[in-house]
Amino acid sequence: MGYLRVTILLAVPLLLQLSVPSRAQTGPQPSPPPFATTPEDGQWTIPQKNFASTRYSDLSEISAENVKNLQVAFTFSTGVNKGQESAPLVVGSTMYVLSPYPNILYALDLTQPGAPMKWQYNPKPAAAAQGVACCDVVNRGPTFSNGKVFFTTLDAHVVAVNAETGEEVWKTKLGYINRGETMTMAPLVVKDKVIVGISGGEYGVRGWIQALDANSGQSLWKAYSTGPDQDVKIGPDFKPFYDSDKGKDLGVTTWPADAWQQGGGSVWGWISYDPDLNLIYYGTGNPGPWNASQRPGDNKWTAGIFARDADSGEARWFYQTAPHDLHDWDGINEMILLDMEWEGKPRKVLVHPGRTGFVYVVDRTTGEVLSAKPFAALTAVTGVDLKTGRLQYNADKAPVINRVVRDICPTASGSKDWNPSAFSHKTGILYIPHENLCMDWESVEANYIAGTPYVGAEVRVHPGPGGHMGEFSAWDVREGKELWTINERFPLWSGALATAGDVVFYGNMEGWFKAVHARTGEVLWQFKTASGIIGQPTTYRGPDGKQYVAILSGVGGWAGAIVSGDLDPRDGTAATGFVNAMRDLKNVTTTGGTLYVFKLP
Amino acid sequence: MKVYLVLPLVAFALAACEREDREYRANPMTAESQEKIALVPLSAGPSGPTEYRSGLGKEYEENAFHISQGQRFYTWFNCNGCHANGGGGSGPALMDDRWIYGGQIENIVQTIREGRPNGMPSFRRKIPDDQIWEIAAYVRSMGRNVPKAAAPGRKDDMSPGPAEQRRPPGQVIDGGQVPPSAQMPQ
Numbered sequence: 001m002g003y004l005r006v007t008i009l010l011a012v013p014l015l016l017q018l019s020v021p022s023r024a025q026t027g028p029q030p031s032p033p034p035f036a037t038t039p040e041d042g043q044w045t046i047p048q049k050n051f052a053s054t055r056y057s058d059l060s061e062i063s064a065e066n067v068k069n070l071q072v073a074f075t076f077s078t079g080v081n082k083g084q085e086s087a088p089l090v091v092g093s094t095m096y097v098l099s100p101y102p103n104i105l106y107a108l109d110l111t112q113p114g115a116p117m118k119w120q121y122n123p124k125p126a127a128a129a130q131g132v133a134c135c136d137v138v139n140r141g142p143t144f145s146n147g148k149v150f151f152t153t154l155d156a157h158v159v160a161v162n163a164e165t166g167e168e169v170w171k172t173k174l175g176y177i178n179r180g181e182t183m184t185m186a187p188l189v190v191k192d193k194v195i196v197g198i199s200g201g202e203y204g205v206r207g208w209i210q211a212l213d214a215n216s217g218q219s220l221w222k223a224y225s226t227g228p229d230q231d232v233k234i235g236p237d238f239k240p241f242y243d244s245d246k247g248k249d250l251g252v253t254t255w256p257a258d259a260w261q262q263g264g265g266s267v268w269g270w271i272s273y274d275p276d277l278n279l280i281y282y283g284t285g286n287p288g289p290w291n292a293s294q295r296p297g298d299n300k301w302t303a304g305i306f307a308r309d310a311d312s313g314e315a316r317w318f319y320q321t322a323p324h325d326l327h328d329w330d331g332i333n334e335m336i337l338l339d340m341e342w343e344g345k346p347r348k349v350l351v352h353p354g355r356t357g358f359v360y361v362v363d364r365t366t367g368e369v370l371s372a373k374p375f376a377a378l379t380a381v382t383g384v385d386l387k388t389g390r391l392q393y394n395a396d397k398a399p400v401i402n403r404v405v406r407d408i409c410p411t412a413s414g415s416k417d418w419n420p421s422a423f424s425h426k427t428g429i430l431y432i433p434h435e436n437l438c439m440d441w442e443s444v445e446a447n448y449i450a451g452t453p454y455v456g457a458e459v460r461v462h463p464g465p466g467g468h469m470g471e472f473s474a475w476d477v478r479e480g481k482e483l484w485t486i487n488e489r490f491p492l493w494s495g496a497l498a499t500a501g502d503v504v505f506y507g508n509m510e511g512w513f514k515a516v517h518a519r520t521g522e523v524l525w526q527f528k529t530a531s532g533i534i535g536q537p538t539t540y541r542g543p544d545g546k547q548y549v550a551i552l553s554g555v556g557g558w559a560g561a562i563v564s565g566d567l568d569p570r571d572g573t574a575a576t577g578f579v580n581a582m583r584d585l586k587n588v589t590t591t592g593g594t595l596y597v598f599k600l601p
Numbered sequence: 602m603k604v605y606l607v608l609p610l611v612a613f614a615l616a617a618c619e620r621e622d623r624e625y626r627a628n629p630m631t632a633e634s635q636e637k638i639a640l641v642p643l644s645a646g647p648s649g650p651t652e653y654r655s656g657l658g659k660e661y662e663e664n665a666f667h668i669s670q671g672q673r674f675y676t677w678f679n680c681n682g683c684h685a686n687g688g689g690g691s692g693p694a695l696m697d698d699r700w701i702y703g704g705q706i707e708n709i710v711q712t713i714r715e716g717r718p719n720g721m722p723s724f725r726r727k728i729p730d731d732q733i734w735e736i737a738a739y740v741r742s743m744g745r746n747v748p749k750a751a752a753p754g755r756k757d758d759m760s761p762g763p764a765e766q767r768r769p770p771g772q773v774i775d776g777g778q779v780p781p782s783a784q785m786p787q
Contacts, residue, residue: 131719572688574688
C-alpha cells in the first residue's frame with residue numbers, strides 16, 4: 001500500500017497496439033474546454049463538477065504543503081448502511097447528501113457549527129426494487145439546477161425537490177421493477193432538460209435515455225439503445241465514423257430475432273455535455289444476456305458511446321467499445337471532454353477510460369477514435385484497430401458454453417468500472433482509480449423470466465498480476481501512458497477529485513481517504529474513515545471562506561456487496577463472482593454510511 | 602471371483618434404493634400444500650406457536666432425487682441470478698445459518714410461493730407445488746440442513762466452493778436481519 005511504481009504494465013506480449021506505431025505526440029498538454037473553465041465559484045453543484053466532467057476545483061487553499069494538517073470539520077450519518085457511491089454537493093451555503101436506497105435526500109446548513117440538518121426528503125421507493133438491483137442498492141448522486149435538486153430512485157422514479165425547502169416539486173415514474181428496471185445514475189440537467197437513463201442490464205431490460213422537462217417532469221424525448229432506428233432516434237443527422245455502425249435498423253439486424261427486446265444497453269453511468277456543439281455524450285451498458293452465444297451479431301447499440309443532440313435526442317454518432325460484448329463490458333464510464341492538439345491540429349476530444357482496459361481518445365465532433373491505449377493488464381483483448389474502430393478480442397479467452405475459461409483480464413467489472421476519474425486543469429494529468437482483476441468464466445444457458453436476472457454466466461473474479469486488486473494511476477492523455485501508480489490491496493471503487501492545490505483525493509475499500517501529490521503520487525495525508533470508501537470526493541468553499549473536502553464512507557457496490565449484503569464468502573460465485581476476490585473484505589471493514597468533511601485547522 | 606464383484610454391487614444397488622425413494626406425484630399448478638407454520642418462536646402464551654406439519658417436508662428433504670431435481674429447478678427459475686450458488690447477490694445468502702423468514706423447509710416453501718417484501722419475487726402459479734418443495738429441499742441442502750447422504754455432490758459447472766455434501770451440518774438461526782459484521786471467512 002502506498003508504494004510507488006513508475007510506468008509499468010505492457011507485461012503481456014498480447015498488448016500489441018494495432019494503432020500506427022509511435023505516433024509520438026508533441027505540443028501542449030490537453031486542456032479543459034472553455035465552458036469548463038469559468039471562474040471558480042467555490043461550489044460543487046453537479047457530481048461531474050462541470051459539463052466536461054473534469055471533477056477539478058480551482059480552490060487551492062488546501063495544498064501539497066499543508067494537506068497533512070487536514071482535520072475533520074464535521075460528520076453526518078446517512079442512516080443507511082449500504083454502498084455510498086454518491087457525491088456530496090454544495091450549493092450556496094447548503095450541502096446535499098443522498099443516501100443509497102431508500103434514497104433519502106438531506107440538506108445540511110453549512111452556516112451553522114456542525115452543519116445541522118435543514119430538512120430531509122424521503123421519496124419512499126418500493127422496497128421490492130432491492131431485489132432487482134444487480135449490485136447493491138447504490139445511487140451515484142443528486143444534481144442541482146436552477147433552484148431544484150434532481151435525483152433518481154431505485155424503483156425508477158425521477159424526483160425534483162425544491163432546493164430551499166425540501167418540498168417535492170414533481171416525481172415521475174419511468175420504469176417497472178417487474179421488468180427488472182431500476183435507476184441508479186445521477187441525472188444531468190442541460191438547459192431545461194433533466195436527462196436520465198435506466199439500469200437493469202442483468203435483468204434483460206431494453207435500455208434507454210430520456211429527457212424530462214425540468215419544470216414539470218414530463219417526458220420530452222426518449223431514445224432506446226436497441227431496436228428500430230426510429231426508437232433509437234437515429235435519423236438523417238446520424239453520421240457514425242465507422243462503417244460497422246452504418247446501415248438501417250442495426251439495432252434489430254445485429255441481433256437474433258427479437259433478442260433486442262431484452263437486449264440490455266442500459267444507461268446508468270455518466271453524461272457529459274458540450275454546449276458549443278450542443279451534444280450530450282454517454283455510454284450504453286452491456287448487452288443481455290452475458291452469455292454471448294445467445295445473441296450472435298454486433299448487438300447494436302449496446303456497450304458503446306452515443307453523441308446526441310441535447311434538444312431533440314437525435315443521435316449524431318456512435319462508437320461501439322465492445323461490439324458483440326463477451327464479458328459484461330459496459331460503455332458507461334465517464335466521458336471527459338478536453339481540447340487537445342493531435343498531429344498538429346486542434347481537436348475537441350472525449351477521453352473515456354473504458355471497462356475494456358483502454359483509455360479512448362475520441363474526436364467528439366465525429367466519433368473517430370484517435371487512440372486507445374491500455375491502462376491495465378489485459379489478456380482477453382489485444383488492442384483497438386483504429387481503421388475499423390473494432391476492439392480486438394483474443395479468441396483464446398472467448399467464452400465457451402459449459403466450459404470454464406480461465407484468466408480473462410479484465411474481469412466483468414472491467415479494468416475500471418463506474419467510479420469516475422478526475423482531470424487536473426493545472427497538471428494536465430488524468431487520475432484514474434481502477435482495478436487489477438481477472439476472472440474465470442463459464443457461459444451457461446440463460447432463461448428470460450421478466451423480473452429475474454438474465455445473465456447466463458458463472459464467474460469467479462481473482463486478483464490480476466501482482467496480487468493487488470486496485471490501482472490509482474496518473475495518466476498522460478497525449479502520450480497515452482501511465483506516469484505513476486499507487487497499488488491498492490482492494491479494487492478502487494471510489495471516484496477521484498483533482499484540485500488546484502496540486503492535491504488529488506480518493507478513497508479505498510479499507511476506509512482510507514487519501515490525499516496524494518498531483519505530480520509525484522506521493523501520499524501526503526490519509527485518514528481512516530469508519531467503513532470502506534466507494535464514494536466521490538468533492539470540495540467547496542464554505543460560508544467561512546475556507547476550503548473543505550467531503551467524502552461519503554460506507555462500503556458496498558458490486559465489489560463491496562460481500563459486506564453490504566452480508567454475502568457468504570464460501571461461495572466464490574456470489575455477487576456474480578466478485579465475492580471470490582473479496583473474501584477478506586469482511587475482515588477489514590464493516591458497513592457504514594457516514595459523511596466526512598475535512599478542513600485545515 | 603464373480604461373486605466378490607457382484608456382492609458389493611448388490612449392496613450398492615440396495616443402498617441406492619433406500620436413498621432414492623421416488624414419488625411421482627402429479628401436482629397441478631393450482632394445488633397448494635397447506636402447512637400451518639409460524640414465522641417466530643415467540644407466541645402469546647408460554648407454550649410456543651401452534652404449528653401443524655403434514656410430514657411432506659421430511660419426505661422432500663431426506664430424498665436425494667428430490668434435492669437434485671431442486672438443484673436443477675433452482676437454476677431453471679433463475680434463483681441463482683439473485684442468490685448465486687447460495688452465497689447471495691441481490692438476494693441474501695441461503696447457505697448461511699441466518700433466516701429472515703424462517704429456515705424450516707415449510708418456511709422456505711412459503712417464501713418461494715409468496716415472495717418477500719424486500720425483493721424476493723412471488724413464484725405462485727409459476728412453479729408447480731411439488732417443484733417448489735424440491736427447490737426448498739435443495740435450499741435446505743445448501744447449509745447442509747439435510748442428511749449428508751441426500752445432499753448433492755460436486756456439480757459439473759464452475760465450482761463455487763465445496764459441494765453441499767461436503768459442508769458441515771448446519772443450523773438454523775431465525776431472524777437474520779442483523780448481520781454479524783466482519784465475520785471471519787468460514
